[in-house]
Amino acid sequence: MSLKTALCAATALTVMGTTAAIAETITIATVNNGDMIRMQGLTDDFTAKTGHEVEWVTLEENVLRQRVTTDISAKGGSFDIMTIGMYETPIWAKNGWLVSLDDLPAEYDVDDILPAMRGGLSYEGTLYAAPFYGESSMIMYRTDLMEAAGMEMPDAPTWDFVADAARAMTDKDNEVYGICLRGKAGWGENMAFLTATSNAFGARWFDEDWKPQFDSDAWATTLNFYIDLMNEAGPPGASNNGFNENLSLFQQGKCGMWIDATVAASFVTNPNESTVADKVGFALAPDTGLGKRSNWLWAWALAIPAGTQKEAAAKEFIQWATSKEYIELVAENEGWANVPPGARTSLYENENYKEVPFAQMTLDSILSADPNNPTVDPVPYVGVQFAAIPEFAGIANQVGQEFSSALAGQQTAEEALAKAQALTADEMEAAGY
Amino acid sequence: MARSVTQRRKIINTAAAWAIGLLIFFPILWTILTSFKTEAQAIADPPIFLGFDWTLENYGVVMERSNYMRFLWNSVIIAGGSTLLGTIIAVPAAWSMAFVPSKRTKDILLWMLSTKMLPAVGVLYPIYLIFIKMGLLDTKIALVVVLMLINLPIIVWMLYTYFKEIPGEILEAARMDGASLREEVLYVLTPMAIPGIASTILLNVILAWNEAFWTLNLTAAKAARLTAFIASYSSPEGLFYAKLSAASTMAIAPILILGWFSQKQLVSGLTFGAVK
Amino acid sequence: MATQHSRSAARIMLAPAVILLLGWMLVPLIMTLFFSFKKYLPLRGGDLGWVGFENYVRFVTSSSFWPSVLTTLVIVGGVLVITVVLGVLLAILLNQPMWGQGVVRILVIAPFFVMPTVSALVWKNMFMDPVNGLFAHLWKFFGATPVEWLTQVPMSSIIVIVSWQWLPFATLILLTAIQSLDGEQLEASEMDGAPPLARFAFIVLPHLGRAITVVVLIQTIFLLSIFAEIFVTTQGAFGTKTLTYLIYQRVLESQNVGLGSAGGVYAIILANIVAIFLMRMVGKNLDA
Numbered sequence: 003m004s005l006k007t008a009l010c011a012a013t014a015l016t017v018m019g020t021t022a023a024i025a026e027t028i029t030i031a032t033v034n035n036g037d038m039i040r041m042q043g044l045t046d047d048f049t050a051k052t053g054h055e056v057e058w059v060t061l062e063e064n065v066l067r068q069r070v071t072t073d074i075s076a077k078g079g080s081f082d083i084m085t086i087g088m089y090e091t092p093i094w095a096k097n098g099w100l101v102s103l104d105d106l107p108a109e110y111d112v113d114d115i116l117p118a119m120r121g122g123l124s125y126e127g128t129l130y131a132a133p134f135y136g137e138s139s140m141i142m143y144r145t146d147l148m149e150a151a152g153m154e155m156p157d158a159p160t161w162d163f164v165a166d167a168a169r170a171m172t173d174k175d176n177e178v179y180g181i182c183l184r185g186k187a188g189w190g191e192n193m194a195f196l197t198a199t200s201n202a203f204g205a206r207w208f209d210e211d212w213k214p215q216f217d218s219d220a221w222a223t224t225l226n227f228y229i230d231l232m233n234e235a236g237p238p239g240a241s242n243n244g245f246n247e248n249l250s251l252f253q254q255g256k257c258g259m260w261i262d263a264t265v266a267a268s269f270v271t272n273p274n275e276s277t278v279a280d281k282v283g284f285a286l287a288p289d290t291g292l293g294k295r296s297n298w299l300w301a302w303a304l305a306i307p308a309g310t311q312k313e314a315a316a317k318e319f320i321q322w323a324t325s326k327e328y329i330e331l332v333a334e335n336e337g338w339a340n341v342p343p344g345a346r347t348s349l350y351e352n353e354n355y356k357e358v359p360f361a362q363m364t365l366d367s368i369l370s371a372d373p374n375n376p377t378v379d380p381v382p383y384v385g386v387q388f389a390a391i392p393e394f395a396g397i398a399n400q401v402g403q404e405f406s407s408a409l410a411g412q413q414t415a416e417e418a419l420a421k422a423q424a425l426t427a428d429e430m431e432a433a434g435y
Numbered sequence: 436m437a438r439s440v441t442q443r444r445k446i447i448n449t450a451a452a453w454a455i456g457l458l459i460f461f462p463i464l465w466t467i468l469t470s471f472k473t474e475a476q477a478i479a480d481p482p483i484f485l486g487f488d489w490t491l492e493n494y495g496v497v498m499e500r501s502n503y504m505r506f507l508w509n510s511v512i513i514a515g516g517s518t519l520l521g522t523i524i525a526v527p528a529a530w531s532m533a534f535v536p537s538k539r540t541k542d543i544l545l546w547m548l549s550t551k552m553l554p555a556v557g558v559l560y561p562i563y564l565i566f567i568k569m570g571l572l573d574t575k576i577a578l579v580v581v582l583m584l585i586n587l588p589i590i591v592w593m594l595y596t597y598f599k600e601i602p603g604e605i606l607e608a609a610r611m612d613g614a615s616l617r618e619e620v621l622y623v624l625t626p627m628a629i630p631g632i633a634s635t636i637l638l639n640v641i642l643a644w645n646e647a648f649w650t651l652n653l654t655a656a657k658a659a660r661l662t663a664f665i666a667s668y669s670s671p672e673g674l675f676y677a678k679l680s681a682a683s684t685m686a687i688a689p690i691l692i693l694g695w696f697s698q699k700q701l702v703s704g705l706t707f708g709a710v711k
Numbered sequence: 712m713a714t715q716h717s718r719s720a721a722r723i724m725l726a727p728a729v730i731l732l733l734g735w736m737l738v739p740l741i742m743t744l745f746f747s748f749k750k751y752l753p754l755r756g757g758d759l760g761w762v763g764f765e766n767y768v769r770f771v772t773s774s775s776f777w778p779s780v781l782t783t784l785v786i787v788g789g790v791l792v793i794t795v796v797l798g799v800l801l802a803i804l805l806n807q808p809m810w811g812q813g814v815v816r817i818l819v820i821a822p823f824f825v826m827p828t829v830s831a832l833v834w835k836n837m838f839m840d841p842v843n844g845l846f847a848h849l850w851k852f853f854g855a856t857p858v859e860w861l862t863q864v865p866m867s868s869i870i871v872i873v874s875w876q877w878l879p880f881a882t883l884i885l886l887t888a889i890q891s892l893d894g895e896q897l898e899a900s901e902m903d904g905a906p907p908l909a910r911f912a913f914i915v916l917p918h919l920g921r922a923i924t925v926v927v928l929i930q931t932i933f934l935l936s937i938f939a940e941i942f943v944t945t946q947g948a949f950g951t952k953t954l955t956y957l958i959y960q961r962v963l964e965s966q967n968v969g970l971g972s973a974g975g976v977y978a979i980i981l982a983n984i985v986a987i988f989l990m991r992m993v994g995k996n997l998d999a
Contacts, residue, residue, distance in 0.1 A: 029656045034671045039500060057656035058503070060667035064946070065651060068963045072652065075753030075966065076563050078572050080655040093754060177842075187948040239841030239859035241949075246670050251842060253674065254478070266672075275474075275673050392754030396965025400775075403948040410862040410949060425774065429965065432769060433752070441808070449809040456818035459878070463821055465845065466833050478843040481852065487946055528728035531721030543729065545990050550736045550931045552982030556959040557975025560968050561742035584735040589929070591728055645826035647939050657747065665828050669943065676837055683829045694824040695817050702816065705880075706887050707925040 010413070025053040026315040028082040032058065033066050033302065036269065037135050037342045038085065040332060041323055047331060048322045054315045063190065067395075074099050074307050082316045083304050086131060087190075088122040089388045091303060095125035101306040102315055103129045103320070110321050114346050119301045122373050131303035132324040136344030138367035139198065139297045141285040142252065142270055143259040144278060147171045147178065151258075161202065161227065161296070164259065168235035171258030180235030182257035183228070187406035189398030194387040195261070196405060197398075198298040200224040202289045204378040207389050207426075212382060212435045216401075216423035225405065225415040232409060241410040253277060259285055261296070262365055265359035268339050281410035284363040286370065292378050298387035299371035301345070305409040305411070344368055379380060393433045397426050463687075470494070470680035477676035493681035497668070503685060506664040510689070513575055513650075513660055514643040517582035518636055524583075525590040526632065530620065532591075533598030534606065544595060547588040555648050566653060573655040581641045581653065589642070590635050596707050597631030598624070630703065637694075637701045644690045661686040723864040740979070746972035754966045765974035775957055779979065782866070783953040787934045787985075789870040790877060791927055797874075798881030798926065799919060803911075804884070806889045816886075825880035831943035834872045835861065872940055877933075881926045888922035889915070928989050935982055954978050 032038045038060070044057045059081065061069060065145060070084045074094060086094070094100050106112050112120075112129065119133045141159065148155055151170035156163070168180030184195040197207065205220035215221065232240050235258075237251055245262060249269055252260045253276040260266070273279040287297035304323060306316045326348055332341045338354045343364055349355055350365045376386040383389035388398065401422040408418035458466075468484070469477050497503065525586045532540045562581075563572075571577035603626065609623045647662040653662060668675065668682040694701065747766055750759040770776060805816060822830065838845050839860035847857035860868040892915065900910050936955050941947060947956045958978060962971030 031655070034667045034669075036672045039671070042500065058501075059663075061663075062669040062671075064942075065666045065669075069651065071558070071953060071966065072563060072963065075757075076560065076567060078563065078567050082570050097756065098755065187946060222490075237842065238857060239862055241862045242841075242859070242945075244670075246672055246675075247840075249672060250478075250674050251504050256842070327541065362691050392752070392966060396960065396967070399946075399960065399964050403946075403952075404688055406948050407950070410859075421774070428769075428773065432967070432970065433755070445808050445810070448804065448807040449811065452804050452807075452809050452815045453775075453811065455804070455949060456815040458803055459875070460818040460821050461832070462833055462838065462875070463825065465837060469837065480848055484849050495878075521939060524727050524731065527724030531724040535717055535721035537718075543725070545986075547732055548729070548928075548932060549983065549986045550732050552979070552986060553736065553739065554936050554937055554955045554975060554978040554982070556938065556955055556962060557971065557978055558739035558743055560962060560972075561739045561746070565738070587728060587732060616717060637869060641824060645824075647826060647828050662828060665826070665832070669828075669832055678844070679832060679836065683833060686828055687825050689825045691821065694820070698813075698817055698820060701820075702883055702887065705883050706922075707884065707929065 005160075018350055025055070026312045027055040027057055028312050028315050028319060029057045029059060029080065030083040030085070030304075030319070031066060031070050031081045032085040033063050034060050035063075035265075035302070038266070038302070040336065040340070041134070041328075041348075044328075044331060044335070048319060051322065052315070054317050054318065063108075064188070067190075077309060079305060079307070079309055082310045082312045082318060083306055085134070085302055086305050087303065088299065088301050089390060090386065091305060091388050092125045092384070093125045093132045093392050094305070095128070095130040095218075099308050100130040101308055101310075101317075103132055103168055103306075104319070106321060107133075110325060111251065111348075114326070114348050116345060116347055116368060118299055118368055118371065118373070119345055122299060123301060123303050131301075131305035132320045133301040133303045133345040134324055135342035136233060136299075136301040137263045137265045138299055138344070138364070138371050139195070139262055139287050140264050140267075140363055140367045141259055141261050142267060143167075143283050143285065144171070144255075144257070144281050145283045146281045147258045148283070155283060155285050158286045158295075159288050161290050164261075164288045165227070165231050165235075168231060168259055172235040177256050178253075178258060179195040179237040179256060180258040181231060182237055182243065182251050182260045183232060183240070184244055184248065184262065185232065185236075185241040185406055185409045186247070187399065187402040188244070189395045189402060191244040191402065192296055192406055192409075193398040193402040194300075196224065196228065196402075198287070198387040199228065199296040201294045201377050201386065202287075202292065202296040203227070204290075204292045206377040206379055206381045208381060208383060210380055210382050211248070212430060214423055214426040214430065216419045216426065221419055222415065223417060225408065229409055229415055231322065241339060241406045263300070264360070264364040265343060267364065268343070268358075271339065271359060282359075284360050286363070286367060294376070294378055295370055297367050297371050299368065300387070393429055397429045400425050463691075466680045467684050468680075469677055470684045472677050472680075474674035474677045477680070478674065493677045493687070496678055497681050497685065500528055501664055501667065502689065503664070506659060506661045507685075507689065509575060509658055510644060510660040510662075513578045513582065513658070514640050516575070516579040517643045518639040519587065520579060521583040521587050521590050521639060522632065522636060525587060525594055525635075529591050529594035529598055530624065533595050533601075534603070544592060547591055551585070551588050559652060563652065572653060573657050573659075575658045578650060578658055578660070579651050581649050582646055585646070585649075586642050590639055593635045593638065593707055594628075594631060597628055597635075601627050606696050630700065633697075633700050634703065637697050641690060641694065716912055738906070743972045743975045746799055746968050747976050749784060749969045751888060751969040751972075752967055762969065766969045767976070770961070770970055770973045770977060775952060776977075778950065779952045779954045779957040782951060783935065783955070783981070784935070785866060786870060786873065786953060787931060789866075790873045790934055791930060793870065793874040794877045794881040794930065795923055795926060797878055798885045799916075799923075801882045802885035802889050803888055803915070819882055820879040822875050823877075823883075825876065827876060827937070827939040828943060831872060831940045834868075834875070839868055844983045861944055862949055865945050865951045866898070869944060869951055871942055872944070873934065873937060877930055880930070883921060884926050885922050888919050892918050935985065954981060 042058050049055055056181060073080045074304040118137045123129060123131045123133060143155055153167050184192045186192055200221060203224040205221050205224050206215050209215055248260055248262060249266055251257050252270055255278045270276050270282050271279050287295050304320045306313060310316060329341045329349060339368035341359050355361050371386050373384050373386050388394055404418040404421045407413055408415050470493055471489045472487050473490060476483055566572050566577055605623060607620050650662045652662050665682055665686050668679050717961040748761055750762045841857050850857040879918050897914060900914060938955055941951055941956050945951045958971050958974040961967050961974055
C-alpha cells in the first residue's frame with residue numbers, strides 16, 4: 003500500500019467519523035398530523051447532516067396506537083422510533099420498554115423543554131420521550147359572530163358564559179352552530195374533552211381507593227350540561243365529530259366557538275385552508291369557579307423502543323427533530339405560525355414567534371394545566387384528560403361510546419353514566435385493583 | 436309486431452340496466468372525480484360534478500408524501516406471490532379430491548372452508564409472536580404465506596368444483612390409452628381446467644390485493660402495501676377529501692383495471708359449481 | 712375405478728394443502744386456548760398465571776357480549792338478504808337483451824375490486840357525512856334535514872356499505888347461473904301464457920337454488936369477520952359492535968390478551984354453529 007492510498011483511506015475514515023459512524027436506515031412510526039407530515043418533507047435535511055436514511059410509516063392515529071402498542075408489548079422490534087403521547091410514555095417506561103433520553107448532549111438543551119411537557123414525558127425523573135410538539139386546549143372563537151351577538155369574550159370565561167354565547171351565536175338556518183365540541187367516541191377523542199371538562203365541574207375518574215366515580219353528581223352535571231349545550235347549539239352529527247371533523251367545520255365558518263387542541267390555532271388562522279382566518283380570537287378553556295379549568299395537556303413525542311439495533315441513529319434523529327434548529331428550519335420554510343408549538347421555552351421567548359396571534363394564549367393554556375393535580379378532589383392518578391394506568395385506554399374507549407350514544411340521543415345521560423360506572427368497575431376488578 | 440315489442444323491451448332494458456349500473460358505479464366515479472378537484476371544491480355546496488378546475492395537485496401531494504411505487508410493487512409481489520403459491524398447492528389437492536374422492540372428501544372440503552372462520556383479531560397476538568420468533572415481521576414472505584393460507588380454502592373449493600365438472604370418461608379413456616398419472620394431469624386435465632384455473636387466480640389476486648388487517652399488522656416500512664398506504668390518508672388534519680380521493684384512486688386503480696380487462700374470464704369462471 | 716396407486720398418489724397431492732391448513736388452524740388455536748386460561752396483560756408484565764375459566768366467564772357475562780352476537784348476526788343476515796334479492800333481480804335484468812351489456816356488467820362488478828378500507832372511507836366521508844357528504848347536499852336540495860347516517864341509523868348504514876361491496880359478487884354468480892338456464896323451457900312457458908311472476912317463481916328461482924346457496928355460504932364466511940368497515944365508520948359505537956370488534960377491543964384497546972383469547976374461542980364456536988347450519992344447507996344443495 004502506497005503512502006498516498008493510506009492517507010486517502012485515513013482521510014476518508016475521518017470524514018466518515020465526523021458525520022456518522024455508520025449510515026443507518028431507521029424506521030419511524032408516526033401519526034398523519036400536519037406537523038409530522040411537514041417533518042417527513044424535511045427529512046432530507048437530517049439525511050444530509052447525519053448520513054442516516056429514514057423510512058416513514060405514517061398511519062392514522064387509531065391505527066398507529068394499535069400498531070405500536072402491539073409491537074412494543076410483543077417486542078416485535080419493527081420500529082426504531084415510535085410517535086407516542088403523554089399517556090403511553092410513563093406506562094411503557096415503567097415496563098422498561100423505552101430507551102431513556104437522559105444522555106442527550108448539552109447543545110440539545112434539555113432544560114429548554116417546557117417543564118410541564120418534560121414532566122409528563124418522564125418516569126421517575128428520567129426523560130423517556132422527547133416532545134415534538136405540545137398542546138393544551140383553549141377556546142377558538144369567531145370575533146365577528148361574537149360581536150354580532152353583542153357579547154365580549156373575556157380571556158378566562160366561565161362555562162355559563164360560553165353556553166350563553168353559543169346559544170346566541172347559533173343560526174341553524176345558515177348552518178352556523180354556536181359551539182363545536184368533540185363527540186366521537188374514543189379515549190383520545192370525546193373522552194379527552196369530557197374528562198378535562200369534568201375536572202372543571204369538580205368530577206374525577208377515580209377516588210383515592212380507585213373506585214370509579216361516574217355515579218357522582220359532578221359527572222351527571224358535566225354530561226347533562228354538555229349534551230344540552232350540544233343539542234341546542236352544536237352541529238348535526240356531533241357524535242361522530244372528532245378533532246378533524248370539527249376543524250373542517252370551523253375552517254368552513256360553521257362554528258362560532260370551538261374548544262380543542264391549541265395546535266389547531268395555526269390551522270384555523272391559515273388563510274390557505276381557512277375561510278375565517280382573519281376572524282379568530284382565542285381564550286382560555288372555561289371553568290366553573292371551582293379552581294380547575296377545562297383544558298388538557300398533551301404532547302406528541304418521539305421515543306425509542308428498547309432493544310432496537312439502531313439506538314444511536316435513532317437518538318440522532320430525535321435530537322434533530324425536537325431541536326431548536328428544527329424549529330428554525332420550519333420557520334424558514336413555512337413561516338413562524340407553522341412551527342411545532344408547545345415544546346420549548348425558547349420558542350415563546352423568540353421575538354418572531356411573539357407576533358403569532360395565538361402564541362401567548364397557547365403558552366398560558368399549557369402553563370395552567372397540572373397533570374399531577376388535575377382535579378378539585380384528590381385522585382390517585384396522574385394526567386389531566388386521562389389517568390396514566392394501562393387499563394385507561396380500553397375503559398375510556400367504552401365509556402366514550404356510551405357518552406357518544408347519549409349525545410346522539412340513543413340513551414339518557416343517566417343511563418350512559420350508569421353503564422360507564424358498571425363497566426369501569428368491572429374492568430378495574432379484572433385488572434386486580 | 437313481435438319485433439317492435441322486443442325492440443321496445445330492449446330499450447327499456449337498456450335504460451334500466453344503464454341507470455342501475457351507473458348508480459352502483461357512482462361512488463367510484465365520484466371518488467375519481469373528486470381526486471381532480473381542489474380541497475375547497477371537493478366539499479362545495481352544491482356539489483360540482485364536472486365543471487371544476489381539473490387539477491393534478493392532489494396526485495402530486497400524494498406522490499411527494501409517500502413512496503407510492505414501493506407500495507404498489509409490494510402489492511403486486513405479495514398478491515401475485517400468494518396466488519401463485521396457493522395455486523401450486525391447491526391444484527393437486529383439488530384434483531385428487533375431484534377425481535379420487537373418498538368418503539371423507541366432503542368433510543375435508545368443508546373443514547377447509549371452516550378454517551376461514553377463525554377471527555383474525557383473536558389470533559393476532561399468537562401469530563405476531565410466532566412471526567417475531569421466525570424473524571419474519573415486515574417481510575414480503577410473511578404476507579405471501581399468510582395471504583396464501585387465508586385464501587387457500589377458497590381456491591381449493593373453487594378448483595374442486597371445476598374439476599368435478601370435467602367428465603370422468605375422458606380420464607378413463609386416457610388411462611386406457613396407457614397414459615401415466617403425470618400425463619393425465621398435464622395433457623388431458625390441464626387444458627380443460629385452464630379457464631377455471633384462470634378465474635380462480637383472478638379471484639385470488641383480488642382478495643389478496645384488498646386484504647388489510649394482516650397487511651397493517653405484520654408490516655412496517657419494507658413490506659407495506661397499498662392497503663397500508665391508505666391508512667395514512669384516512670383522517671388527517673384539515674380538509675382531506677380530495678387527497679383521500681387521489682390516494683384511494685391510486686390504491687384501487689391497478690386492480691380495477693386488471694379486473695376490467697379480465698372480466699370475461701372472471702364472469703365465466705366465477706360459478707363455484709353453482710351451475711349444473 | 713380408482714386404483715390403489717392413484718389413491719396413494721391422490722393422498723400425496725392432497726397432503727400439502729391439508730397439512731398447511733391444519734397448521735394454520737391448530738397453531739393459533741392452541742395458542743389462543745393457552746392464552747385464554749391465563750391472566751395475560753402485556754402492559755402489566757405479560758403472563759400473570761393461570762386463572763382457569765375466569766376469562767370465559769368474564770367475557771360472556773360482560774354486558775356487551777350478547778348485543779355483539781346479535782349485531783354480528785344482523786349485519787350478516789341483512790347483507791345476505793340485500794345482496795341475494797338485489798343480486799337475483801340484477802342478474803335477471805343483465806341477462807336480457809340490451810345495448811352495451813359488457814359495459815354495464817363492468818360498472819356493476821366494479822365495487823368488488825375496491826378494498827374494504829377505501830370503500831368505508833369513501834362512504835363515510837364523501838357520502839354519509841351529515842354536513843359535507845353528498846347525501847346531505849341531496850337532502851338539503853329537497854329541503855329535508857340531512858340524516859346523520861352513522862349515528863341515527865348506524866346499522867343500516869354499515870349494512871348498505873357492506874352490501875355495496877358484495878352485491879357484485881352475488882350478481883356475478885347468479886348471472887352465470889341464469890345464463891345456463893334452458894331458454895327453451897322459458898319460452899315454452901311463455902307460450903303457455905304463464906305470467907312473468909309465475910315463470911320466475913317456478914322456473915327461474917328453483918334453478919338458482921344452488922347459486923344462492925353458494926352466494927350465502929361464501930359471503931357468510933367473509934361477513935362473519937368484517938372489521939375494516941366498522942373500524943373506519945363507527946369504531947363500534949352506537950350498537951355496531953360485532954363479536955369480532957369486541958374481541959379487538961379486549962385484545963388491543965384494553966390489552967387483555969387472556970380475555971380477548973377467550974372471546975376468540977367464543978367466536979370460533981359461533982362460527983362453527985353458523986357453519987353447521989350452512990353445511991347442512993350445502994350438503995343438501997351441492998351434493999347432487
